[in-house]
Amino acid sequence: MLATVRSATLSGILGRPVQVEVHVANGLPGFTIVGLPDLSCREARDRVRAAILSSELEWPMRRITVNLAPGDVPKVGAGLDLPIAVGILAASDQIASDSLDGLGLVGELGLDGSIRPVPGVFSLVDAIEAPTVVVAGADAQITSIITSGRVRPVDTLQNLSAALNGSAPWPEIGGGIVEDEPPCDPDLADVKGQQAAKWALEVAAAGGHHSLLVGPPGAGKTMLARRLPGLLPDLTDHQSHEVTRLHSAAGCRLPPSGLIRRPPWRAPHHSASMAALVGGGTGRSRPGEVSMASNGVLFLDEIGEFAPSVLDALRQPLEEGVVRVARSGGSDEHPARLLLVAAMNPCPCGEGGSIACRCPPPARARYARRVSGPLLDRIDVMVQIGRPDPVALLDGGREESSTEVALRVAEVRELARRRGASTNAELTDAQLDEYAPLDPAARGVVREALVSGRLSGRGLRRIRCVARTIRDLDDAGPELRFGDVSAALTLRSRPAMGGDHD
Amino acid sequence: MGRWGEAQVARHYETAGYVVVDRNWRVRGGELDLVLTRDDEIVFCEVKTRSSDRFGHGAEAVDHRKQRFLRRTAISWLDSHELRGKLRFDVATVVGPRIDVIEAAF
Numbered sequence: 163m164l165a166t167v168r169s170a171t172l173s174g175i176l177g178r179p180v181q182v183e184v185h186v187a188n189g190l191p192g193f194t195i196v197g198l199p200d201l202s203c204r205e206a207r208d209r210v211r212a213a214i215l216s217s218e219l220e221w222p223m224r225r226i227t228v229n230l231a232p233g234d235v236p237k238v239g240a241g242l243d244l245p246i247a248v249g250i251l252a253a254s255d256q257i258a259s260d261s262l263d264g265l266g267l268v269g270e271l272g273l274d275g276s277i278r279p280v281p282g283v284f285s286l287v288d289a290i291e292a293p294t295v296v297v298a299g300a301d302a303q304i305t306s307i308i309t310s311g312r313v314r315p316v317d318t319l320q321n322l323s324a325a326l327n328g329s330a331p332w333p334e335i336g337g338g339i340v341e342d343e344p345p346c347d348p349d350l351a352d353v354k355g356q357q358a359a360k361w362a363l364e365v366a367a368a369g370g371h372h373s374l375l376v377g378p379p380g381a382g383k384t385m386l387a388r389r390l391p392g393l394l395p396d397l398t399d400h401q402s403h404e405v406t407r408l409h410s411a412a413g414c415r416l417p418p419s420g421l422i423r424r425p426p427w428r429a430p431h432h433s434a435s436m437a438a439l440v441g442g443g444t445g446r447s448r449p450g451e452v453s454m455a456s457n458g459v460l461f462l463d464e465i466g467e468f469a470p471s472v473l474d475a476l477r478q479p480l481e482e483g484v485v486r487v488a489r490s491g492g493s494d495e496h497p498a499r500l501l502l503v504a505a506m507n508p509c510p511c512g513e514g515g516s517i518a519c520r521c522p523p524p525a526r527a528r529y530a531r532r533v534s535g536p537l538l539d540r541i542d543v544m545v546q547i548g549r550p551d552p553v554a555l556l557d558g559g560r561e562e563s564s565t566e567v568a569l570r571v572a573e574v575r576e577l578a579r580r581r582g583a584s585t586n587a588e589l590t591d592a593q594l595d596e597y598a599p600l601d602p603a604a605r606g607v608v609r610e611a612l613v614s615g616r617l618s619g620r621g622l623r624r625i626r627c628v629a630r631t632i633r634d635l636d637d638a639g640p641e642l643r644f645g646d647v648s649a650a651l652t653l654r655s656r657p658a659m660g661g662d663h664d
Numbered sequence: 665m666g667r668w669g670e671a672q673v674a675r676h677y678e679t680a681g682y683v684v685v686d687r688n689w690r691v692r693g694g695e696l697d698l699v700l701t702r703d704d705e706i707v708f709c710e711v712k713t714r715s716s717d718r719f720g721h722g723a724e725a726v727d728h729r730k731q732r733f734l735r736r737t738a739i740s741w742l743d744s745h746e747l748r749g750k751l752r753f754d755v756a757t758v759v760g761p762r763i764d765v766i767e768a769a770f
Contacts, residue, residue, distance in 0.1 A: 188766060188767070189766060189768070189769055189770070190723055190724075190726055190755060190766060190769040190770055191721055191723050191724050223721045223723060223724075
C-alpha cells in the first residue's frame with residue numbers, strides 16, 4: 163500500500179535528495195501530489211497516468227497520495243515522473259517493493275511510457291543516496307562517464323518494470339560512442355595585419371589574463387575576440403565534467419557526445435540584467451553568464467553600453483573565481499572562473515579623438531568613465547586596435563593560423579600547471595616569488611612605476627603574472643627581464659580613450 | 665440500466681446484513697440512489713453503472729461537485745426522517761456482473 167522511492171530535484175545547479183512516498187488506499191479514485199511540487203512537477207499526474215496505461219500496466223482505481231519529502235524543499239521539473247510512476251506500481255503490488263532497495267530513479271515520462279532525459283541529471287544522480295540510479299536511455303553514455311558508472315539506463319517504463327520484476331534482464335543500452343563534429347572556431351589567419359593586437363590576444367589566452375579591446379568601429383575588435391576560444395586548449399577531464407554539469411543543470415543543449423570539451427563562449431548582449439550576468443532570478447537561482455562562461459570565455463561587446471551597476475557586479479567574481487548569489491530563499495555559489503574579453507569604442511562616435519571625431523570633449527570623457535576604475539584594474543591586457551593596415555588588408559601574405567598559436571598557448575598553460583596554478587593569472591604570491599623573480603633591470607622599471615603611482619599593489623602582482631606569460635611565450639627563462647616587465651606594463655596601461663586627448 | 669445496477673447493489677448490501685431504508689429518494693437538486701442501515705450506521709450509496717470502463721471508471725464520475733450535492737441531499741433526507749446514527753457515504757460501481765463498493769468514499 164505504501165512505497166518509498168529515492169530521487170532528487172534541482173536546487174540552483176545542485177541536486178537535493180527527495181523521497182517519493184506513494185500511498186494507495188481505498189476510496190474514491192483520485193491522485194494528489196503534495197510536498198511543494200512546481201507546475202511541471204504537478205503535471206506529472208497526467209503524464210504518469212498515461213505512461214502507466216500505455217505500458218500495459220494497471221492504473222489503480224483507488225485513492226493515490228504522493229508525498230515528496232522533505233516537504234520544505236521546492237520540487238522542480240519533470241524528473242520526478244519516473245519515481246512517482248514506479249512508486250505507484252510498487253504500492254499497487256505490480257512490482258516488488260524490495261526490488262527498489264538501493265535504487266534511485268530520475269526521469270521524465272512520455273505519454274507512451276518512454277523515459278526521457280532531464281536537465282541537470284548529473285547533479286541529480288550525485289544527490290541521490292543510492293548505489294545505483296535509473297536514468298533515461300538517452301543519457302546513458304555521458305551520465306555513466308561523469309558519475310563513474312553508477313547509472314542504469316532504461317528506455318521505457320515497461321522495460322523497467324519487467325527488469326524490476328525479474329521477468330526480463332536489464333536492458334543493454336550502449337550504442338556506439340557518438341563523436342562531436344570537429345569544432346569550427348573562426349581562424350586567426352582571417353585577421354589581416356593587426357600583429358600587436360594578435361600578440362596581446364595570445365598573451366591573454368596563454369596566461370588567462372582578462373583583456374579589453376579598444377578601437378574604432380570596423381577595426382576588427384569583435385573579429386579578434388571571436389577568435390580567442392580557438393586559441394584555448396581543450397578542457398581537461400575535470401573541467402569538462404564541471405562545465406557539462408553546469409550547462410546541463412542550466413538546461414542548455416549539450417553536444418552530441420554529451421560532454422562539452424571545448425571552452426564555452428558566452429557573449430551576452432549589453433542589455434543584460436544583473437541576474438542574467440551573475441545569476442539569480444526568482445525562485446530557483448539560475449547560473450548567470452559568468453558561470454556559464456566558467457572555464458571558457460565571457461565576451462562583453464560594447465562594454466561601455468552595459469549598465470554600470472551590472473559591470474561592477476563582475477568585480478567580485480573576477481577576483482574570486484566564484485559568485486555567491488544570495489536571495490531570500492537561500493544563497494547559491496556558482497563557479498565563475500572565466501576569461502573576460504571586452505570590447506569598446508574609444509568614444510561615442512568611434513573615431514576616438516582623431517580629426518574625424520565628432521564628439522564634444524565632455525561626451526568623450528563621459529564615455530571613458532563608463533567602465534569603472536576598479537573593473538579596469540582587473541583587466542591586465544589592454545589592446546589598442548587601429549584601423550587595419552591597407553597593405554596587409556589588400557595584399558597581405560599568409561597569416562599565422564589559430565592552430566599554430568594554440569600550440570604555444572597550450573605550452574604556456576602546461577608550464578603554469580607545473581607551477582601549481584591552472585593559468586599564470588592565478589599564480590599565488592608565493593608561487594610568483596618562486597617562479598617570477600625580477601632581474602635588476604626589471605626591478606628598476608617596476609620601482610619607477612610604483613613610485614610614480616602608476617602601479618598599485620595589486621597592479622604589481624598582475625604585472626608579474628603577465629610578464630611571466632610574456633617570458634613563457636618567448637623562451638620560458640626563469641627570470642623576468644626588463645623587456646618582459648615593460649611589455650606587461652604597456653599592456654596594462656589604459657588605452658588612449660577619447661577623453662585622454664583633451 | 666441504472667435501475668438494474670441499483671438493484672444489484674442493493675442485493676449486495678442485503679447479503680452483508682444491511683437493510684434498505686430508501687431507494688431513489690428525490691428532493692429538489694438531488695437524488696439518493698440507496699439509503700441503507702445496519703446497527704447504528706446510516707449509509708448513503710451512490711451507484712454508478714457502466715457497461716464497460718472504456719470511458720473511464722464509474723467512480724471517477726463522482727467528483728467534488730457531485731460529492732457536495734450528495735452531502736446536501738443527505739442532510740435533507742435526515743431532515744425528513746427520524747433515523748439517526750453514524751453517517752457514511754459509499755460509492756458503488758457496477759460494470760457488467762462486477763460490483764465494487766468503495767466504503768466511506770468521502
